[in-house]
Amino acid sequence: MKYALIVSGRVHSTPEYEALPVFAPNIILIELPEASPVAPGWLYADGQFMPPAPAEPPMAERLRENNAAYEAATGQLTADYPQLEKDTWPTQDQEASAWLQDPLGAQTPWVDRAAQVRGLDREEYLRRTLVKARQFVIMSAWLTGRRQGYEDAIKGGGAPALDYQLPQEVLLELQAIQQTVMTAPTAQLREELA
Structure with a gap:
């Protein structure tokens, strides 16, 4: 027996x-x-x-899981863009920011050429660039803050449920930025985004 x-x-x-x-x-x-x-x-x-409760994964494993979930979430932000285009983002951002500071006098050679080849008005291209750059800052800051918060909790002995879905308030903020940048008069845009 x-x-x-x-x-x-x-x-x-x-x-x-x-x-x-x-x-x-x-x-x-x-x-x-x-x-x-x-x-x-x-x-x-x-x-x-x-049966015994499943063992909690060790801290190192939970930290790896957190980082992997963060990488997946942040990877979705740029997944639709080839690497060479991503490499141009600092130039596009710099030129769009210069235009925002001085709409009439800013030199934007990269944007000028890309807009012309794409068949877009220069200002339309610059506004779209501003929208994407501002939205990326908000999303990446939220996701990074979330990852760091989970890391703090894990290192403190916690086992947080990982959730990298952008909350409704962030989505509304992204929508508001697009609305503002695409519709505000050029002369007032810098003030609107301050």
Whole structure:
């Protein structure tokens, strides 16, 4: 017969005995039915066996999971763009920011050429660039702050449920930026974005 040898409410082993042995009073021996899943580590209380709770992953694993979830979320922000185009973003941002400061006098050679080849008005291209740059700052700051908050919680012994979905208030902020940048008169745009 197979038995569960229980010490302090936990299955210590599942030995087989021909005859029921005698143990110290602090050891409980319960006969197990054939094909019972009970194994060492299971809990025993009030006449019931319960599998042990899944072990919490070690801190390093939780930190890796957090970083991987963050990488997946931030990767979605730029997934639709080839690397060479991403490499031009600092130039586009610099030229769009210069235009925002001085709409009439800013030199924007990269944007001028790209807008012409694309068939867009220079100002339209600059506004679209401003929208994307401002939205990216908001999204990346929110996601990074979320990752760092989870990291702090994990290092403090917590096990937060990782959620990198942008909340409604951030989505509304992104929408407001697009509305402002695309509709505000050029002369007032810098003031609107301050």
